[in-house]
Amino acid sequence: MIRFSRLRQILLCSLAIVTILTAGGIAYYYATLYTVDEAQEGYLALTGATVLAGEGLEPRHSTTILIRDGRIVEVGDDGDVEVPSRAKVLDLSGYTLMPGLIDLHVHMGPSDPVFEEEGVGGILATSKLVIDWARFYPGTRRAFLENGVTTVRDLGNEYVWIMELRRQLQDGSLEGPRLFAAGPIFTTQGGHPVATFGVDPASDSVRLPSTPEDARRAVREVASGENRVDLIKVVQERGGPGRSLEPIAPAVLDAIVAEAHEHDLPVTAHWGTLDDLKDVLAAEVDGLEHIESRGVLDGWPEDILDLLVEEEVPLSPTLAVTDAVLPPQVASKLRQRAGEFHSAGGRIVLGTDAPINGLPFGASVHRELELLVNGALTPQEALRAATSDAAGVLRTDRIGAVEAGRAADLVVVVGDPLRDIRDAKNVVMVFRDGRTVVDRRSVGQIS
Numbered sequence: 001m002i003r004f005s006r007l008r009q010i011l012l013c014s015l016a017i018v019t020i021l022t023a024g025g026i027a028y029y030y031a032t033l034y035t036v037d038e039a040q041e042g043y044l045a046l047t048g049a050t051v052l053a054g055e056g057l058e059p060r061h062s063t064t065i066l067i068r069d070g071r072i073v074e075v076g077d078d079g080d081v082e083v084p085s086r087a088k089v090l091d092l093s094g095y096t097l098m099p100g101l102i103d104l105h106v107h108m109g110p111s112d113p114v115f116e117e118e119g120v121g122g123i124l125a126t127s128k129l130v131i132d133w134a135r136f137y138p139g140t141r142r143a144f145l146e147n148g149v150t151t152v153r154d155l156g157n158e159y160v161w162i163m164e165l166r167r168q169l170q171d172g173s174l175e176g177p178r179l180f181a182a183g184p185i186f187t188t189q190g191g192h193p194v195a196t197f198g199v200d201p202a203s204d205s206v207r208l209p210s211t212p213e214d215a216r217r218a219v220r221e222v223a224s225g226e227n228r229v230d231l232i233k234v235v236q237e238r239g240g241p242g243r244s245l246e247p248i249a250p251a252v253l254d255a256i257v258a259e260a261h262e263h264d265l266p267v268t269a270h271w272g273t274l275d276d277l278k279d280v281l282a283a284e285v286d287g288l289e290h291i292e293s294r295g296v297l298d299g300w301p302e303d304i305l306d307l308l309v310e311e312e313v314p315l316s317p318t319l320a321v322t323d324a325v326l327p328p329q330v331a332s333k334l335r336q337r338a339g340e341f342h343s344a345g346g347r348i349v350l351g352t353d354a355p356i357n358g359l360p361f362g363a364s365v366h367r368e369l370e371l372l373v374n375g376a377l378t379p380q381e382a383l384r385a386a387t388s389d390a391a392g393v394l395r396t397d398r399i400g401a402v403e404a405g406r407a408a409d410l411v412v413v414v415g416d417p418l419r420d421i422r423d424a425k426n427v428v429m430v431f432r433d434g435r436t437v438v439d440r441r442s443v444g445q446i447s
């Protein structure tokens with residue numbers, strides 16, 4: 001009898017421990033999942049700030065922004081805007097307020113560098129990675145918002161996974177930046193990222209059409225229903241010295257772009273050499289990613305530059321990702337090329353390619369802004385590349401500017417980013433659809 005009651009005690013005790021651990025685990029899971037607190041409802045008035053207003057980001061001093069249910073309803077001088085008595089009012093005097101930043105080139109993934117360890121550490125790291133994947137990387141979503149990045153465009157990821165993330169960000173289940181996504185990357189078996197990064201050709205993150213019919217079918221499959229992608233991403237790349245890659249055949253490339261356009265989807269292209277660039281321009285893609293030394297280190301061919309400017313093909317030079325690995329003289333030449341493209345009248349927009357080459361999510365946008373300014377854009381032009389011009393590439397007028405009718409995706413900073421672009425980093429508050437997602441006013445770490 002004594003032994004039986006002892007056994008029962010042990011069993012009860014174990015059960016209690018398991019219950020506590022499970023409950024703790026579940027509580028931890030939800031506490032760190034990073035979900036939306038609550039939507040902004042009713043009126044919110046932000047007063048007193050210097051606002052970088054409209055698509056041009058023209059500074060307006062002592063300005064009031066009236067927000068209702070997540071959307072900007074009026075922007076005007078303090079005192080001129082009629083603030084309803086029931087509105088919540090926030091005095092932001094002394095701060096600069098600008099539209100939320102947009103990163104047009106990311107690959108959503110883990111926010112910490114992934115170390116390939118072996119043994120117990122490796123198993124733990126892998127388990128954490130799998131859990132974070134299932135939770136849509138809360139740390140990554142948070143890193144964007146904390147840096148004032150309220151919209152991102154994912155240019156290549158697991159199709160079904162990224163569409164599910166987009167859905168959960170849209171319906172308010174998860175907190176994070178607004179997401180536009182290309183889904184799988186269109187490339188070849190012997191191309192990037194299959195031949196370069198070792199991406200499994202059967203994976204949901206690539207499509208490898210070998211005939212025009214294949215290509216059209218593959219585009220059609222991602223172009224409709226609730227998992228309709230926001231754009232198509234193609235990789236046209238012959239490789240460089242020491243490594244040749246297999247580019248997409250011209251007829252297949254044409255079919256991808258034509259089918260995308262039939263479904264009203266824009267196409268953006270990763271290119272390496274000038275021949276790659278000529279291919280994608282012949283196929284009439286709508287945007288360009290990167291600017292690499294294999295292509296234009298020695299300068300832009302005049303006819304190509306003219307064509308890009310005339311056709312208004314936006315270029316996201318992703319200077320941060322190349323700057324991280326190139327010798328300084330080469331990186332500086334590429335910045336110069338981006339500046340030449342801009343001076344010729346070309347449309348520069350901002351993308352980073354985080355987390356490639358170890359670029360941190362969110363913070364890399366500020367690095368890219370600095371590099372664009374270094375490459376001869378004014379701070380105001382660089383900020384436009386990350387706001388209103390980027391929204392243009394996303395084909396939306398819902399975001400990208402502080403003006404009536406747009407979503408209240410806003411960033412409050414200390415200083416004057418139009419004078420010194422590095423001030424854009426001094427993020428004090430961030431609003432996403434009017435709700436406060438970052439508030440460091442009381443922390444005192446910024447003054």
Ligand SMILES: [Zn+2]
Nearest residue numbers: 105107155353
């Ligand atoms: Zn990329």
